[in-house]
Amino acid sequence: MVKHITMETTQELYYAVTPKRLGIADLGCSSGPNSLSFIEDIVDSVEGTSHKNFHPIPEFRVYLDDLPTNNFNSVFKSLPDFYRDLKKDRNDGGPDILIAGYPGSFNGKLFPNNCLHFIYSSYSLHWLSKVPPALYNKHGKSINKGKVYISESSPPKAGELYSFYWEEYGRSCISVSQDPIPYRFLRLEMFEIEREVKGGESYGTAGAMTVRAIQESMLSNHFGDRIDLDTLFNNYGKMVDEEMAQEEFKPITFVVVLKKL
Numbered sequence: 067m068v069k070h071i072t073m074e075t076t077q078e079l080y081y082a083v084t085p086k087r088l089g090i091a092d093l094g095c096s097s098g099p100n101s102l103s104f105i106e107d108i109v110d111s112v113e114g115t116s117h118k119n120f121h122p123i124p125e126f127r128v129y130l131d132d133l134p135t136n137n138f139n140s141v142f143k144s145l146p147d148f149y150r151d152l153k154k155d156r157n158d159g160g161p162d163i164l165i166a167g168y169p170g171s172f173n174g175k176l177f178p179n180n181c182l183h184f185i186y187s188s189y190s191l192h193w194l195s196k197v198p199p200a201l202y203n204k205h206g207k208s209i210n211k212g213k214v215y216i217s218e219s220s221p222p223k224a225g226e227l228y229s230f231y232w233e234e235y236g237r238s239c240i241s242v243s244q245d246p247i248p249y250r251f252l253r254l255e256m257f258e259i260e261r262e263v264k265g266g267e268s269y270g271t272a273g274a275m276t277v278r279a280i281q282e283s284m285l286s287n288h289f290g291d292r293i294d295l296d297t298l299f300n301n302y303g304k305m306v307d308e309e310m311a312q313e314e315f316k317p318i319t320f321v322v323v324l325k326k327l
Contacts, residue, residue: 068257068321072104072186073111075252075323079184080112081119088112088124091168091177093187095130097137098279102148102165104186109152109161123161131176134169136283141167189280189319197288198227253323258316270306273317274299 080088090108095101105128116123130141145165153160170176201208201224210216210224278299285293309315 068255068319069107071253071255071321071323073107076108076111076184077115080115080124083183084119084121085124085183086122087127088184089127089129089182091129091131091182091185093131093185094189094280095132095136095141095167096279096283097132097140101130101141102144104188105163105165106148106152108184108186109163113161126161126163127181128163128165129168129177129182130165131168131170133171133283133287135286136169138167138169198230200227248327249324250327251322252325253321255321257319257321259319268303268307269310270303270308273306274303277302 090105092101092104105126109126112126113123115121130138132138149163152163168176201210203209210220213220216225216228278295282295285295285298
């Protein structure tokens with residue numbers, strides 16, 4: 067759906083900078099089948115641009131980031147297949163691709179200074195691995211009445227805190243390797259998400275599985291063993307189906323491209 071934007075952005079980046087070593091970070095890499103697919107897309111894009119401009123293919127340095135509870139072992143176990151598939155249709159064996167895992171939160175420094183050219187994040191800027199401290203009163207109780215979301219019954223202060231945290235969180239995305247830096251918007255687009263279901267499963271179930279792939283590590287990191295994730299997402303899927311039975315709605319997503327000044 068938005069693959070073409072990623073490809074166009076990396077092509078423009080490589081054409082403008084032409085680095086010998088291209089640093090790429092995936093913030094919120096997760097551990098599903100798509101964890102490495104974006105790397106192959108970027109490699110193909112940059113490789114095509116380098117051939118077109120008669121430049122040598124750069125060395126790719128990929129930094130995979132997620133919370134410490136993410137199943138990085140699953141990602142690493144899939145690397146042999148990833149490298150084999152990447153080299154399969156390349157007579158020269160393909161470019162050098164060095165992949166490393168960086169467990170940690172967006173709320174702190176993640177990478178060495180000046181090591182990145184391109185930062186990619188798919189459905190993860192809304193994660194809050196660190197709850198706003200002011201959300202709790204002096205007795206340690208949440209002012210949001212025990213909820214993990216903002217609703218009509220939430221006090222205005224709760225919404226203000228998360229709004230402020232959203233802004234700070236967005237800034238942290240572009241300062242993961244050094245001090246905060248100025249940037250400008252290159253692109254902002256909105257897309258309607260297609261409702262794809264397989265095997266006769268409901269849209270709610272399919273949606274719950276997608277959300278789980280995105281948020282499971284965050285929830286596990288925050289709640290630990292105190293929450294049954296199978297029950298949680300089963301109930302979530304049922305709630306989505308119930309809501310859709312009452313009212314038709316179209317899920318949307320936004321794509322934002324930022325450039326360091």
